[in-house]
Amino acid sequence: MRLTILGCYSATPRTFTNxxxxxxxxxxxxxxxxxxxxxxxxxxxxxxxxxxxxHIFISHLHGDHFFGLPGLVSTFRLLGRESELHIYGPKGxxxxxxxxxxxxxxWTNYPLxxxxxxxxxxxxxxxxxxxxxxxxxxxxxxxxxxxxxxxKPASKKLNVEAVAKYKVDKSQFNNIKNGKNxxxxxxxxxxxxxxxxxxxxxxxxxxxxxTVYKESILPIITDVDTLYHESTFLETESHLCKxxxxxxxxxxxxIAKKANANHLILGHYSxxxxxxxxxxxxxxxxxxxxxxxxxxxxxxx
Amino acid sequence: MRLTILGCYSATPRTFTNxxxxxxxxxxxxxxxxxxxxxxxxxxxxxxxxxxxxHIFISHLHGDHFFGLPGLVSTFRLLGRESELHIYGPKGxxxxxxxxxxxxxxWTNYPLxxxxxxxxxxxxxxxxxxxxxxxxxxxxxxxxxxxxxxxKPASKKLNVEAVAKYKVDKSQFNNIKNGKNxxxxxxxxxxxxxxxxxxxxxxxxxxxxxTVYKESILPIITDVDTLYHESTFLETESHLCKxxxxxxxxxxxxIAKKANANHLILGHYSxxxxxxxxxxxxxxxxxxxxxxxxxxxxxxx
Numbered sequence: 094m095r096l097t098i099l100g101c102y103s104a105t106p107r108t109f110t111n112x113x114x115x116x117x118x119x120x121x122x123x124x125x126x127x128x129x130x131x132x133x134x135x136x137x138x139x140x141x142x143x144x145x146x147x148h149i150f151i152s153h154l155h156g157d158h159f160f161g162l163p164g165l166v167s168t169f170r171l172l173g174r175e176s177e178l179h180i181y182g183p184k185g186x187x188x189x190x191x192x193x194x195x196x197x198x199x200w201t202n203y204p205l206x207x208x209x210x211x212x213x214x215x216x217x218x219x220x221x222x223x224x225x226x227x228x229x230x231x232x233x234x235x236x237x238x239x240x241x242x243x244x245k246p247a248s249k250k251l252n253v254e255a256v257a258k259y260k261v262d263k264s265q266f267n268n269i270k271n272g273k274n275x276x277x278x279x280x281x282x283x284x285x286x287x288x289x290x291x292x293x294x295x296x297x298x299x300x301x302x303x304t305v306y307k308e309s310i311l312p313i314i315t316d317v318d319t320l321y322h323e324s325t326f327l328e329t330e331s332h333l334c335k336x337x338x339x340x341x342x343x344x345x346x347x348i349a350k351k352a353n354a355n356h357l358i359l360g361h362y363s364x365x366x367x368x369x370x371x372x373x374x375x376x377x378x379x380x381x382x383x384x385x386x387x388x389x390x391x392x393x394x
Numbered sequence: 395m396r397l398t399i400l401g402c403y404s405a406t407p408r409t410f411t412n413x414x415x416x417x418x419x420x421x422x423x424x425x426x427x428x429x430x431x432x433x434x435x436x437x438x439x440x441x442x443x444x445x446x447x448x449h450i451f452i453s454h455l456h457g458d459h460f461f462g463l464p465g466l467v468s469t470f471r472l473l474g475r476e477s478e479l480h481i482y483g484p485k486g487x488x489x490x491x492x493x494x495x496x497x498x499x500x501w502t503n504y505p506l507x508x509x510x511x512x513x514x515x516x517x518x519x520x521x522x523x524x525x526x527x528x529x530x531x532x533x534x535x536x537x538x539x540x541x542x543x544x545x546k547p548a549s550k551k552l553n554v555e556a557v558a559k560y561k562v563d564k565s566q567f568n569n570i571k572n573g574k575n576x577x578x579x580x581x582x583x584x585x586x587x588x589x590x591x592x593x594x595x596x597x598x599x600x601x602x603x604x605t606v607y608k609e610s611i612l613p614i615i616t617d618v619d620t621l622y623h624e625s626t627f628l629e630t631e632s633h634l635c636k637x638x639x640x641x642x643x644x645x646x647x648x649i650a651k652k653a654n655a656n657h658l659i660l661g662h663y664s665x666x667x668x669x670x671x672x673x674x675x676x677x678x679x680x681x682x683x684x685x686x687x688x689x690x691x692x693x694x695x
Contacts, residue, residue, distance in 0.1 A: 105469040108438050130465040131432055137409050154497040156468040160461075164431040167457040168406040185497045192493060196455040196486045198536045235499045 094119045094244070094296050094394040096319070099135035101360035101386035103303075103325050103339075104157055106130050111388050112157035113302060113361060115321070116141050119242055120223040125149045126240065126300050132161035133168050139389060143172060148219060150226070151182030152302055153237035154189070162186075163193045166201065174203040181208040181218050181226075183236045210238055215313050229313050231304035233338045239302065241313060244295035255288050296394060299354075302361050305334060306344040311352050319394050320354040321386065323361035324372050330363070342372040346379035356394075360386030395420045395545070395597050395695040397620070400436035402661035402687035404604075404626050404640075405458055407431050412689050413458035414603060414662060416622070417442050420543055421524040426450045427541065427601050433462035434469050440690060444473060449520060451527070452483030453603055454538035455490070463487075464494045467502065475504040482509040482519050482527075484537045511539055516614050530614050532605035534639045540603065542614060545596035556589050597695055600655075603662050606635060607645040612653050620695050621655040622687065624662035625673050631664070643673040647680035657695075661687030 095118040100111025112129025116139070123145040125132075136143060149165075152158055162180075169178060178201075180186065187207040194200055208218060210228060219226040222245065229239030248270045255261075260278035261269070269275050275283045299314040302323040314320060325339035334340060340348075342359055349357035357380055359372050366372075369385050376383045384392070396419040401412025413430025417440070424446040426433075437444065450466075453459055463481070470479060479502075481487065488508040495501055509519060511529060520527040523546065530540030549571045556562075561579035562570070570576050576584045600615040603624040615621060626640035635641060641649075643660055650658035658681055660673050667673075670686050677684045685693070 104472055106432075106435050106465065108435060130462070131407075131435065134407050134409060134432065154494075155500065156465050156494070156498060159498075160465045160468075160494075161431070164407065164457050164461045167461075171405055183497075189493055189497055192490055193455075193457070193461075196484075196490055196536075197457060197460075199456065235497075 094298065096298065096321075096358075096392040096394055097139050097141065098360070098386045098388060098390045098392075099132055099139060100129050100388055101362065102388075103361045103363050106157075107364065109388075110364065111135055112161075113152075114161065115300065116146075117242055117298060119298070120244055122148065122224055124226075124242065127152055127158040127302070128161040128165060129157045130160040130164075133165045135388070136165075143169065144174065144176070146178075147176065148179045148226075149181070150218075150240050150300075151180065151186060152231070152239060152300070153233060153235050154183050154185060155235065155303070158302075159186075163190060166190060166194070166205065167197070167199055169203065170199065170201045174201075177204040177206055179206045179208060179219075182210060183238070184209045184211045211236070227313070229299060229301060229310050231301060231310070232307050233303045233305070237303060239300050239304070239310070241297065241299045241317065243297040246295050247292035249285075249289040250292055252288055252290050259283050259288070261288065298394060299352075301348070303339055305338045306340050306347065308348075308351065311348070314348075314352045314354070317352060317354050319356045319358060319392070320349050320352060321358040321360060322348055324359045324376065325361050325363050327366065327371055327375055330365075342375040343379055346376035346383065349376075349383075350380045354380075356382045356384065358384050358386050358392065395599065397599065397622075397659075397693040397695055398440050398442065399661065399687045399689060399691045399693075400433055400440060401430050401689050402663065403689075404662045404664050407458075408665065410689075411665070412436055413462075414453075415462065416601065417447075418543055418599060420597075420599070421545055423449065423525055425527075425543065428453055428459040428603070429462040429466060430458045431461040431465075434466045436689070437466075440692075444470065445475065445477070448478065449480045450482070451519075451541050451601075452481065452487060453532070453540060453601070454534060454536050455484055455486060456536065456604070459603070460487075464491060467491060467495070467506065468498070468500055470504065471500065471502045475502075478505040478507055480507045480509060480520075482541075483511060484539070485510045485512045512537070528614070530600060530602060530611050532602060532611070533608050534604045534606070538604060540601050540605070540611070542598065542600045542618065544598040547596050548593035550586075550590040551593055553589055553591050556584075560584050560589070562589065599695060600653075602649070604640055606639045607641050607648065609649075609652065611649070615653045615655070618653060618655050620657045620659060620693070621650050621653060622659040622661060623649055625660045625677065626662050626664050628667065628672055628676055631666075643676040644680055647677035647684065650677075650684075651681045655681075657683045657685065659685050659687050659693065
């Protein structure tokens, strides 16, 4: 699982910083998470193949998370895309994108499928045999969801040395990987656990931006491997959190600690601060494994 | 009069090129012309003060001329703008921007005034005592206008040496600049032309993007000082002009020649060509004074 930060600053695009967008590579999927203005240029800079993006998850309809989407949808068309594009986001996203395409008389020549969200409870929005994605209802000035990306347990791996030792015929290999016992060349039954190795444990990633401090998300994200949680402010500006419905670095760390996460990634920094290191310092007073999102940074999770 | 090219390439934003946007500084106005995605970052890079932009002219509602506008309108709000912003563009532009603001619950705290255009005839869209702006109806895949920016004749300038020589009292200076005759200290009438210098001739700039070759615009832009005319293609790809409703560099030059323009600026290059110098070479076979738009380039007109 690999996470590429395309942009991680709040509010407005600037010369050297970009609004929120991330790419999550997980079991052969390339998921785009949020799409602030300039995302398509950031995708190019980070050498992400446009054609591999088939699912886009939008947390909420503020410009710094969403205004890059119309351009990206149009660019897909100009590049001759034919495969389906699925967009998951708040109710209203379909009307907005459809209106902009209509005004430009620029209908897509590929299937554009909207999955509009309006539930205040967590819901499963995507699932295949390898990955599931569910919403994390957040609390912001407008309807907002985070997203929890979870790998499914992989098949067991064949223990190559054991099958050689017991002379198990390869016609049995698929059954063994699916949990069945085996039979040796001389007809002896061999227990599955002797012939297999456990796969690496499935991983998970929770994306939480933008939101106030909200403990009710804990049951959804408990034991998550990596939590991205917004930290727009430091505690010195905590009075701004109530009005703007954002969190401090310390609050992000509290959520990571209470969720028993392994790692915390901070981002969505207000540009009022001179150094983003201050966010890390504040969060580490509560939770040890803190890293800072930075535009163009890549995390192997 | 100064023109700054923020972006001049067609279709999609790329790592080092931007879609159409220009800033025209004319008699203390700062007019923004078109607003492709990334325009606000280009404004910052080129050190244009956001607060000085009070009028934005949008030629048509294709993404590469328009998708930077929602973000710019939002950024103005975040920067605490209070003064009016006037947006001139095709019918539908108000619905689009209003919907995006509504979805983000992000109403502007400054007056946002739309001037929606739908006429197929040229019309005056802005006028004050120094400048006028009128539309240039173009022909593209969607409803499109160019814009003609014209300075009004300035007041005459006082001939400082002459008023000193004739000992004309300074209480008469304003009247003289407005064309009245003067009176010397000894009571002799002095003709206005003896006391004044002619102001520099008023200048004009025509912005024409995107369009097919269209001679019917000639009466509107005849004798223009500087013509910006799109040149998406070279003549080798002229067969694409009919379908996409664009022009070649040669066609842009034909328009400049027939309009008796002083200078031609080319832009809106398709990214299929290795060098934009090819556009200049092609156009100069028809019209001598050709310059190439380039992102970040500044022209003193």
